[in-house]
Amino acid sequence: MNIFLDAMGGDHAPYEIIKGAIDAIKEYDVSLTLVGQRSVIEAELSKYEYPTDKIEILHAETVIENTEEPAMAIRRKPDSSLVVALDEMKNRENAVLISAGSTGALLSGGLLKLGRIKGIKRPALAATLPKSDGVFVLIDTGANADCKPEYLEQFAQLGKIYSENVLGKKNPGIGLVNIGAEAKKGNSLVKASYELLAAGEFNFLGNVEARDIPETKADVLVCDGFTGNIVLKLTEGIAEYLLKGIKTSIMSNSKGKIGGMLIKGNLKSFKKQFDYAEYGGAPFLGVKGGIIKAHGSSDAFAIKNAIRQSIKFIENDVLQKITDNVKKMEA
Amino acid sequence: MNIFLDAMGGDHAPYEIIKGAIDAIKEYDVSLTLVGQRSVIEAELSKYEYPTDKIEILHAETVIENTEEPAMAIRRKPDSSLVVALDEMKNRENAVLISAGSTGALLSGGLLKLGRIKGIKRPALAATLPKSDGVFVLIDTGANADCKPEYLEQFAQLGKIYSENVLGKKNPGIGLVNIGAEAKKGNSLVKASYELLAAGEFNFLGNVEARDIPETKADVLVCDGFTGNIVLKLTEGIAEYLLKGIKTSIMSNSKGKIGGMLIKGNLKSFKKQFDYAEYGGAPFLGVKGGIIKAHGSSDAFAIKNAIRQSIKFIENDVLQKITDNVKKMEA
Numbered sequence: 001m002n003i004f005l006d007a008m009g010g011d012h013a014p015y016e017i018i019k020g021a022i023d024a025i026k027e028y029d030v031s032l033t034l035v036g037q038r039s040v041i042e043a044e045l046s047k048y049e050y051p052t053d054k055i056e057i058l059h060a061e062t063v064i065e066n067t068e069e070p071a072m073a074i075r076r077k078p079d080s081s082l083v084v085a086l087d088e089m090k091n092r093e094n095a096v097l098i099s100a101g102s103t104g105a106l107l108s109g110g111l112l113k114l115g116r117i118k119g120i121k122r123p124a125l126a127a128t129l130p131k132s133d134g135v136f137v138l139i140d141t142g143a144n145a146d147c148k149p150e151y152l153e154q155f156a157q158l159g160k161i162y163s164e165n166v167l168g169k170k171n172p173g174i175g176l177v178n179i180g181a182e183a184k185k186g187n188s189l190v191k192a193s194y195e196l197l198a199a200g201e202f203n204f205l206g207n208v209e210a211r212d213i214p215e216t217k218a219d220v221l222v223c224d225g226f227t228g229n230i231v232l233k234l235t236e237g238i239a240e241y242l243l244k245g246i247k248t249s250i251m252s253n254s255k256g257k258i259g260g261m262l263i264k265g266n267l268k269s270f271k272k273q274f275d276y277a278e279y280g281g282a283p284f285l286g287v288k289g290g291i292i293k294a295h296g297s298s299d300a301f302a303i304k305n306a307i308r309q310s311i312k313f314i315e316n317d318v319l320q321k322i323t324d325n326v327k328k329m330e331a
Numbered sequence: 332m333n334i335f336l337d338a339m340g341g342d343h344a345p346y347e348i349i350k351g352a353i354d355a356i357k358e359y360d361v362s363l364t365l366v367g368q369r370s371v372i373e374a375e376l377s378k379y380e381y382p383t384d385k386i387e388i389l390h391a392e393t394v395i396e397n398t399e400e401p402a403m404a405i406r407r408k409p410d411s412s413l414v415v416a417l418d419e420m421k422n423r424e425n426a427v428l429i430s431a432g433s434t435g436a437l438l439s440g441g442l443l444k445l446g447r448i449k450g451i452k453r454p455a456l457a458a459t460l461p462k463s464d465g466v467f468v469l470i471d472t473g474a475n476a477d478c479k480p481e482y483l484e485q486f487a488q489l490g491k492i493y494s495e496n497v498l499g500k501k502n503p504g505i506g507l508v509n510i511g512a513e514a515k516k517g518n519s520l521v522k523a524s525y526e527l528l529a530a531g532e533f534n535f536l537g538n539v540e541a542r543d544i545p546e547t548k549a550d551v552l553v554c555d556g557f558t559g560n561i562v563l564k565l566t567e568g569i570a571e572y573l574l575k576g577i578k579t580s581i582m583s584n585s586k587g588k589i590g591g592m593l594i595k596g597n598l599k600s601f602k603k604q605f606d607y608a609e610y611g612g613a614p615f616l617g618v619k620g621g622i623i624k625a626h627g628s629s630d631a632f633a634i635k636n637a638i639r640q641s642i643k644f645i646e647n648d649v650l651q652k653i654t655d656n657v658k659k660m661e662a
Contacts, residue, residue, distance in 0.1 A: 132572065142510055145518035179473055179560040187476035187557045210564035214572035226518045229510040230561060233541035238569040241463070241545035242605075246577070249601040250594045259593025263580075266587040270580040274573075 002095040003310050004088065007036035007044075008063035008081040009101020011297045017100065018044040020303025025054040027304065030311055033058050035085040060084035063101065066296070070104030074112055082106065086113035089289050096290030096310040098281060100298040106291060107143055107284055114289040117319070119326035122151045123286030124225070125293065126162055127232050128279040132215045137163050137172075140225040141232045141282060147224035149192035152176075156197055157325055158285040159220035165316035166283075166309060167219075171203050175218030177227055178207035189224060197222070239274045277302035280309035285322065290314065333426040334641050335419065338367035338375075339394035339412040340432020342628045348431065349375040351634025356385040358635065361642055364389050366416040391415035394432065397627070401435030405443055413437065417444035420620050427621030427641040429612060431629040437622060438474055438615055445620040448650070450657035453478070454617030455486045455556070456624065457493055458563050459610035463546045468494050468503075471556040472563045472613060478555035480523035483507075487528055488656055489616040490551035496647035497614075497640060498550075502534050506549030508558055509538035520555060528553070570605045608633035611640035616653065621645065 005021055007014045014036060021032050022045075031054045034041050038059040045055065060081040064073045077083060082099060086109050089095040099106050107125065116123055124140035139159040144151060156174050163172040176194055178186045183194055185207060197204045205218050213221065213231065223231065250260040272278060280302070281294035290313050294306045336352055338345045345367060352363050353376075362385045365372050369390040376386065391412040395404045408414060413430060417440050420426040430437050438456065447454055455471035470490040475482060487505050494503040507525055509517045514525055516538060528535045539547050544562065554562065581591040603609060611633070612625035621644050625637045 132576075145510065145521075177561070179476065179557055179564070187555075190476075190557070210561040211568040213565060214568050224518075226510055226521070227558065227561060230508070230541040230558060231565060233510070234544060234562060234565050235569055237542040237545050238566055239573060242570060242573050245463075245601050246598065249597040252597055256594050256597040259590040259597075262590025263587050263594065266580040266583055266590075267577065270576050 001030065001311070001314050002033065002089070002092040003030060003307060003314075004033045004035055004058070004085045004095065004097040005303070005307070006081045006085060006097065006099035006101055007034040007041050008060070009099040010294065011100075012299060013100065014040055014044050016299045017303055019300035020298070020307070021055065022048045022050050023300055023304045024307040025050060028308060028311060030307065031055070032307070033088075035060050036063065036081045037061065058084060058088060064105045066102045068102065068105065070102060070108040071112070073102070073105050074109045082109050083113070086110065089114065094314045096292060096313055098292045098294055098303070098306045098310060100281075100294035100296055100303070103142070103293055106293055110284050110287045110289065110291040114287045114291070117286055117288055117323050117326060119330050120286035120322070121154055122147070123284055124151075124155045124158055125282050125284050126159055127228075127282045128167070129232070129235060130273040131213070135167065135279065136216060136218055137167065137220045138228050138232060139220065139222060139285070140228045142225045142229035143284065144225040146226075147189060149189060149196050152189070152193040152222050152224065153196040153200060154286075154326075156200070156202055156220065156222045157329065158322065159222060160202065161318060161321050161325060162283060162285060163219045165318050165321060166312045169219045172219035173205045173217055174202045175205045175208035175216055175221045177213070177221050177223035177231065178209065181207050181209055183207070193222070236276070243271060243274075277305060280305040283309075283313065288319070290319065332361065332642070332645050333364065333420070333423040334361060334638060334645075335364045335366055335389070335416045335426065335428040336634070336638070337412045337416060337428065337430035337432055338365040338372050339391070340430040341625065342431070343630060344431065345371055345375050347630045348634055350631035351629070351638065352386065353379045353381050354631055354635045355638040356381060359639060359642060361638065362386070363638070364419075366391050367394065367412045368392065389415060389419060395436045397433045399433065399436065401433060401439040402443070404433070404436050405440045413440050414444070417441065420445065425645045427623060427644055429623045429625055429634070429637045429641060431612075431625035431627055431634070434473070434624055437624055441615050441618045441620065441622040445618045445622075448617055448619055448654050448657060450661050451617035451653070452485055453482045454615055455482075455489055456613050456615050457490055458559075458613045459498070460563070460566060461604040462544070466498065466610065467547060467549055468498065468551045469559050469563060470551065470553060470616070471559050473556045473560035474615065475556040477557075478520060480520060480527050483520070483524040483553050483555065484527040484531060485617075487531070487533055487551065487553045488660065489653065490553060491533065492649060492652050492656060493614060493616060494550045496649050496652060497643045500550045503550035504536045504548055505533045506536050506539035506547055506552045508544070508552050508554035508562065509540060512538050512540055514538070524553070567607070574602060574605075608636060611636040614640075614644065619650070621650065
């Protein structure tokens with residue numbers, strides 16, 4: 001098992017990234033490779049007591065910033081933590097790279113350096129979101145802004161395999177994000193995608209209206225990357241806006257402040273489910289290797305969960321299952 | 332001023348619709364025409380004390396159900412409250428029709444019976460949503476699932492005129508709903524639309540990411556009807572899901588229940604801003620007449636606000652301003 005962790009990517013790198021790595025090797029039976037400036041990583045590591053044989057360092061001189069044009073940065077910075085990690089991954093079996101750095105750079109780097117699994121039309125970024133009875137996988141959440149129906153059909157396959165093997169769902173239900181429940185609703189892309197999903201070998205539950213997403217029975221929600229990114233980010237934005245507004249209105253007078261103290265504990269557990277950190281990162285599915293995008297503002301807890309997710313990803317042989325499944329669909 | 336109210340459309344018709352009409356004529360200096368089965372309307376009206384000269388009844392034998400195929404229902408039910416109202420509107424100046432019935436039937440009925448304002452490529456459905464410093468107009472929210480860049484440019488014009496004349500914004504800021512803040516982000520439709528909006532005579536604020544919508548500085552957010560419907564319905568769904576979940580978690584123990592009682596008052600005013608009823612209905616902009624879609628579950632308060640909105644729509648001559656503006660853009 002080869003788990004690479006980009007020690008230099010993310011708002012709280014390297015401190016929180018490395019703390020997350022330390023927490024993970026203590027909690028799980030796993031070894032990690034931290035990628036980045038050796039001196040910086042060693043300085044951080046020296047703050048902790050840990051089984052030193054479980055952490056390797058892979059030196060990389062530079063880091064790709066969020067502001068850089070992704071594809072160009074990949075070509076121009078062969079010595080960046082991202083590119084060094086991807087180059088090393090090519091020589092390893094069962095490898096996963098976790099990065100909280102530039103999403104664009106991670107996606108185009110993954111594509112350029114690792115390539116697509118044979119038969120995959122477009123790799124897609126999947127995210128795990130909360131719903132009333134657990135979680136669901138939303139795919140694509142931004143890798144492909146313009147899509148064709150056959151891409152969405154494949155997103156459904158990728159999401160199904162991930163849901164089964166990493167989230168442990170049996171025969172996951174597939175939903176299509178749409179603006180109406182009836183089969184004929186939606187734009188031309190969604191109408192054509194509906195036909196493919198209904199005809200395919202899926203536990204297809206039909207269209208899911210945006211209003212019903214938080215209560216959906218589906219385990220996997222399929223959409224183009226533009227729509228998926230809107231759904232993902234708006235969910236984050238509305239939840240943050242509401243919880244902030246509620247807090248402000250509670251604290252606006254002393255009666256409310258007392259009430260606030262009394263409900264604090266109850267709210268905490270509920271709010272947890274809207275914390276992306278609970279769910280690890282977003283896997284980039286369809287490339288020849290494990291790529292997991294951790295949230296830019298990931299803390300140690302989020303990184304530890306992304307490492308746990310990577311272990312499941314490798315243990316359950318997700319890449320092989322995608323490869324076999326695509327072969328089967330082509331035949 | 333000719334305000335027609337579909338007395339038979341909506342989950343709570345005719346009771347709440349007619350109660351809203353009564354409340355409105357008592358609060359505003361306005362006369363209304365209730366459209367639907369005379370006997371039913373008269374029976375409802377008989378429950379109230381009101382200035383009888385302010386309410387007319389326009390008889391219609393049938394009603395179009397949400398389950399009917401819109402365009403077909405319009406042709407097959409000339410005696411429906413919707414079609415009777417639209418036919419009458421053609422003979423009247425300064426006319427607005429409010430309906431809480433089938434959205435599809437209202438939109439295709441409006442198009443078929445009233446037609447587009449000259450130069451309008453695609454009429455669009457606009458909605459008013461809450462944000463941290465007030466409200467914004469989201470357009471299109473579902474009339475056009477497949478769009479071209481020039482449609483979005485015109486949606487911006489329609490939204491601008493509505494924001495200025497009904498919501499009273501001066502030189503409203505226009506935002507483009509997108510998956511990134513940078514100019515080159517998004518799908519092909521949005522990239523091309525960005526160019527048009529940036530080149531047009533707008534106070535264009537650029538792209539607005541979904542995450543930032545609740546805090547946006549823009550007064551009008553432009554998008555295709557598929558994306559707009561997702562944003563509108565997901566906002567509703569997430570808000571409902573969160574508020575329900577928070578309530579449940581608060582009520583899960585006695586300590587929380589006491590706290591809940593103490594914060595109840597504070598939350599009430601905050602929750603109000605997520606009540607669609609506050610904002611009246613969604614205007615269908617670009618047709619030759621005022622069409623306002625009230626929420627299907629509208630109560631008397633929502634209907635009263637839709638009537639107030641209709642008064643502003645007529646008083647500020649929105650239709651004429653759209654006509655003039657389109658002429659100007661074409662010249």
